[in-house]
Amino acid sequence: MSLSFLVKKGSLKTEEEIRLTGSKSESNRALILAALSNGKVKINNLSIAADTVTLNHIINQQIKNNQTVVDVGPAGTAMRFLTAYLALRGKAVEITGTERMKQRPIGILVDALRDLGAAISYKEKDGYPPILVDGKFEQKTNHIAVPGNISSQFLTALLLIGSSLPQGLELEIVNELTSKPYVDMSLAMLAQCGISYAWNGQTITIEAQEFADSTLTIEPDWSAASYWYSVVALSENTKVHLPNLRENSLQGDSAIAEIMALFGVKTTYTTQGITIEKAGGEINPQLLDFKKCPDLAQTVVVCAAALGKEFSFTGLETLKIKETDRILALQTELSKMGVTFLETEAGVYQLNCEKLLFPKSMDVSTYEDHRMAMAFAPLALRIDELVVEEAMVVEKSYPHFWEDLEKIGIEVKRG
Numbered sequence: 001m002s003l004s005f006l007v008k009k010g011s012l013k014t015e016e017e018i019r020l021t022g023s024k025s026e027s028n029r030a031l032i033l034a035a036l037s038n039g040k041v042k043i044n045n046l047s048i049a050a051d052t053v054t055l056n057h058i059i060n061q062q063i064k065n066n067q068t069v070v071d072v073g074p075a076g077t078a079m080r081f082l083t084a085y086l087a088l089r090g091k092a093v094e095i096t097g098t099e100r101m102k103q104r105p106i107g108i109l110v111d112a113l114r115d116l117g118a119a120i121s122y123k124e125k126d127g128y129p130p131i132l133v134d135g136k137f138e139q140k141t142n143h144i145a146v147p148g149n150i151s152s153q154f155l156t157a158l159l160l161i162g163s164s165l166p167q168g169l170e171l172e173i174v175n176e177l178t179s180k181p182y183v184d185m186s187l188a189m190l191a192q193c194g195i196s197y198a199w200n201g202q203t204i205t206i207e208a209q210e211f212a213d214s215t216l217t218i219e220p221d222w223s224a225a226s227y228w229y230s231v232v233a234l235s236e237n238t239k240v241h242l243p244n245l246r247e248n249s250l251q252g253d254s255a256i257a258e259i260m261a262l263f264g265v266k267t268t269y270t271t272q273g274i275t276i277e278k279a280g281g282e283i284n285p286q287l288l289d290f291k292k293c294p295d296l297a298q299t300v301v302v303c304a305a306a307l308g309k310e311f312s313f314t315g316l317e318t319l320k321i322k323e324t325d326r327i328l329a330l331q332t333e334l335s336k337m338g339v340t341f342l343e344t345e346a347g348v349y350q351l352n353c354e355k356l357l358f359p360k361s362m363d364v365s366t367y368e369d370h371r372m373a374m375a376f377a378p379l380a381l382r383i384d385e386l387v388v389e390e391a392m393v394v395e396k397s398y399p400h401f402w403e404d405l406e407k408i409g410i411e412v413k414r415g
């Protein structure tokens with residue numbers, strides 16, 4: 001389905017409540033843990049994100065019905081977590097995905113699982129999906145050394161199965177660890193299921209052990225919340241209530257509260273959730289590091305550009321291997337409003353807004369990336385006719401994004 005949506009400012013409300021769906025990161029971990037626990041781990045508030053719906057369907061229907069080929073679509077976490085989960089399942093299953101998924105690396109995880117004793121082969125190109133997970137597993141060692149600088153999802157995939165391995169797991173993280181809060185999230189959720197672990201220096205150890213009877217309650221998605229911060233930052237004085245988000249979140253993307261304070265958005269934490277509103281004040285451009293929260297980068301880059309504030313950005317190394325090359329996508333789309341986003345020194349990207357000019361109308365290409373659509377949507381508060389191409393990409397993590405924009409008064413015309 002290729003649909004462009006015309007997004008217009010409309011009459012923005014001064015106050016609205018938006019109920020976000022559950023975190024897809026927490027949900028996809030929960031699905032694997034529940035499956036490994038043989039019914040001991042229950043889940044509350046599972047996300048309706050397409051990536052979660054897909055993983056749930058694969059685990060609880062297709063695999064149970066002995067399907068031999070499963071398709072994760074564009075879901076990176078589903079691809080990586082299923083690879084580890086299926087390595088222990090005893091049956092051969094091929095895992096495939098979108099054309100983009102076939103360009104997203106998985107070799108580090110496959111090598112680690114092979115070292116542990118799994119039999120996995122590549123169906124097309126070495127190091128990339130689709131893969132055939134044989135399912136026969138005989139543990140050869142519990143110690144593996146895994147690079148941490150490409151994707152934390154490889155580490156999470158291994159940690160989730162750690163306690164189910166007959167000899168447990170001793171995972172040594174080699175190189176720098178990127179996206180660390182996602183590893184912390186995995187360990188915290190394991191602990192919620194009664195699994196103990198030790199993290200000493202570069203090594204995380206998980207003994208073979210049983211899951212406890214437990215319930216995982218999924219918090220709403222902080223990455224999704226980031227788009228509301230951008231709406232507030234670009235509005236005159238809109239206040240948004242986001243129920244059930246917590247200050248002490250398992251999600252590293254809760255850092256958006258701190259980042260957006262620099263853009264004059266104030267967060268108030270209550271027992272009900274959070275309220276975000278304009279606090280005003282000077283916006284002083286500075287260098288922001290996204291190594292711990294890569295999924296926030298697009299939101300913040302686009303918001304800064306729209307405000308004409310020349311922030312610089314680092315920690316963006318992993319953006320090139322996500323749903324699209326997000327650096328290139330940002331550069332291409334921002335150029336449509338006269339903004340450049342260039343690597344001015346190694347690893348540092350600088351916004352230049354000298355020639356910022358909001359065109360009367362602008363077409364945003366989304367490159368099969370939900371975050372491109374959602375990061376650019378708040379520009380409707382600056383551009384009369386903003387056309388977002390392939391607008392339904394948002395389904396991956398935030399299916400009712402457009403309905404929520406309408407709820408706050410932004411007009412969305414489905415084309």
Ligand SMILES: O=C(O)C1=C[C@@H](OP(=O)(O)O)[C@@H](O)[C@H](O)C1
Pocket residue numbers: 024025026077150151152153156178179182294295318
């Ligand atoms: O573990 C997770 O749930 C995720 C980890 C991050 O990926 P990387 O570790 O590849 O940066 C993040 O970008 C992704 O959206 C979700």
Ligand SMILES: C=C(OP(=O)(O)O)C(=O)O
Pocket residue numbers: 074075076077078295322323371397
């Ligand atoms: C990178 C993302 O997801 P995944 O890697 O799970 O496809 C994302 O949601 O921004």
